[in-house]
Amino acid sequence: MNRRHWLAHLSLAGGISLPLFSAGRSALAWQNPAGAPPPPPSGGKHKITDVCTILTAPAGIRLVVVKVLTSQPGLFGLGCATFTQRPRVVATAVDEYLKPFLIGKDPTQIEDIWQSAWLSSYWRNGPVLNNALSGVDMALWDILGKRAGLPLYQLFGGKCRKAVDTYRHARGDSLEAVEASVRNFQSQGYRHIRVQIGVPGLATYGAGGRLDDAAARDNSRVETWEPKTYCRLVPRLFEHLRTKLGDEVELLHDVHERVPPILAMQLVKDLEPYRPYFVEDPFSPEDIGYFEHLRKATTTPIAMGELFNSRHEWLDLVSRRLIDFIRVHISQIGGLTMARKMAAMCELFAVRTAWHGPGDVSPVGHAANIHLDLAVPNFGIQEAREFSAAEQEVFPGCPVLKEGYYWVGDGPGLGIDLDERAAAKFPIKDDPPFDYSWGNLRLKDGTVTKP
Ligand code: GCO
Ligand code: MG
Numbered sequence: 001m002n003r004r005h006w007l008a009h010l011s012l013a014g015g016i017s018l019p020l021f022s023a024g025r026s027a028l029a030w031q032n033p034a035g036a037p038p039p040p041p042s043g044g045k046h047k048i049t050d051v052c053t054i055l056t057a058p059a060g061i062r063l064v065v066v067k068v069l070t071s072q073p074g075l076f077g078l079g080c081a082t083f084t085q086r087p088r089v090v091a092t093a094v095d096e097y098l099k100p101f102l103i104g105k106d107p108t109q110i111e112d113i114w115q116s117a118w119l120s121s122y123w124r125n126g127p128v129l130n131n132a133l134s135g136v137d138m139a140l141w142d143i144l145g146k147r148a149g150l151p152l153y154q155l156f157g158g159k160c161r162k163a164v165d166t167y168r169h170a171r172g173d174s175l176e177a178v179e180a181s182v183r184n185f186q187s188q189g190y191r192h193i194r195v196q197i198g199v200p201g202l203a204t205y206g207a208g209g210r211l212d213d214a215a216a217r218d219n220s221r222v223e224t225w226e227p228k229t230y231c232r233l234v235p236r237l238f239e240h241l242r243t244k245l246g247d248e249v250e251l252l253h254d255v256h257e258r259v260p261p262i263l264a265m266q267l268v269k270d271l272e273p274y275r276p277y278f279v280e281d282p283f284s285p286e287d288i289g290y291f292e293h294l295r296k297a298t299t300t301p302i303a304m305g306e307l308f309n310s311r312h313e314w315l316d317l318v319s320r321r322l323i324d325f326i327r328v329h330i331s332q333i334g335g336l337t338m339a340r341k342m343a344a345m346c347e348l349f350a351v352r353t354a355w356h357g358p359g360d361v362s363p364v365g366h367a368a369n370i371h372l373d374l375a376v377p378n379f380g381i382q383e384a385r386e387f388s389a390a391e392q393e394v395f396p397g398c399p400v401l402k403e404g405y406y407w408v409g410d411g412p413g414l415g416i417d418l419d420e421r422a423a424a425k426f427p428i429k430d431d432p433p434f435d436y437s438w439g440n441l442r443l444k445d446g447t448v449t450k451p
Pocket of ligand 1: 084254256306357358359360383
């Protein structure tokens with residue numbers, strides 16, 4: 001078989017991890033009758049010629065997008081590498097470290113590039129390096145799809161569903177305000193709605209923050225939080241919503257890890273009679289040992305994972321069936337290559353996917369989420385958001401929301417573009433260089449607490 005056919009075989013494999021290069025000669029005989037050694041992993045005709053990051057904030061949130069260019073004129077890929085709290089560090093990891101490692105390599109060798117880039121820093125698994133790797137990884141999948149002329153969901157095995165069911169965020173400062181917000185989403189066709197209620201006088205996650213001292217220096221503006229009132233209020237919110245809205249609507253809630261574990265256990269138990277679709281992040285990654293106790297205490301479905309980086313954080317939770325939804329930020333775990341493996345493993349343990357999809361996932365990252373959502377059998381739900389006019393200008397081909405479902409086009413690859421000129425109109429703000437509210441949430445006595 002000549003070299004061209006060899007490459008065609010690789011493309012057809014669509015990135016499926018066939019052990020082509022580790023197999024012995026006899027295993028390869030059917031493909032390579034002449035007995036010539038297979039080309040090395042970087043032996044393809046097309047090469048990576050450049051890798052760069054684009055930092056942009058069309059919706060005011062700092063986004064990091066990676067672009068991988070190839071020797072084939074006009075063929076490039078895009079990937080999301082957004083770690084909004086530290087965007088410039090990710091850009092450095094891509095521009096200064098991954099780029100030189102990747103130039104000249106074959107962009108179709110996605111698995112090999114993932115494995116080697118991951119090991120290329122020796123120390124691995126952090127949010128910076130994983131996001132950088134993800135930007136490259138998604139871009140390589142995008143390139144593969146464009147070369148094949150197929151949308152990514154097709155390369156992942158084809159659609160398991162017509163579109164992707166989503167949830168949106170309802171919020172308010174009173175029971176009635178949250179109810180009105182839920183009704184508003186229902187009237188737009190949403191069936192799943194996350195509900196968050198503000199605790200009067202406290203900076204409550206998901207319900208509008210309260211800055212205590214707007215006159216203070218940026219880096220010392222404290223927000224105040226105490227968990228007990230919140231833990232009493234949320235079950236009352238669910239009771240109110242079930243009474244007013246009935247049983248059909250699926251209600252979700254995000255604890256955002258900001259409650260001491262034993263209070264979170266009580267809260268999740270107290271919500272059980274109102275049948276939440278899931279309760280998210282009841283514990284922080286540091287308190288992971290509590291999940292087995294929670295499982296014994298309640299049948300409320302649990303979603304977890306947006307802060308996870310490493311497989312060591314989720315393997316045990318999944319294989320011991322301690323959670324129901326895996327909710328990682330795909331770029332945080334290293335991109336689509338790792339997320340596909342995670343989804344496959346979760347499928348075997350009846351854990352469903354609910355990829356993280358807030359404002360600090362770029363439209364490119366949302367497109368990646370959706371392609372995977374379409375193709376995995378164990379899809380659960382997708383956190384969604386509307387894209388502003390500015391975002392649509394910067395990212396032509398943004399996913400579309402219709403009647404509560406996310407849709408992507410059937411263009412090749414991720415099916416989304418980046419207009420670099422438009423992106424330049426929305427530079428990321430360096431003053432202040434990041435959002436100081438992280439790390440400044442404190443209890444009334446001044447003790448710092450999880451955000
Ligand atoms: C969610 C999240 C986010 C995070 C944010 C941090 O469930 O959507 O908890 O809103 O707070 O992504 O940067
Ligand atoms: Mg969350």
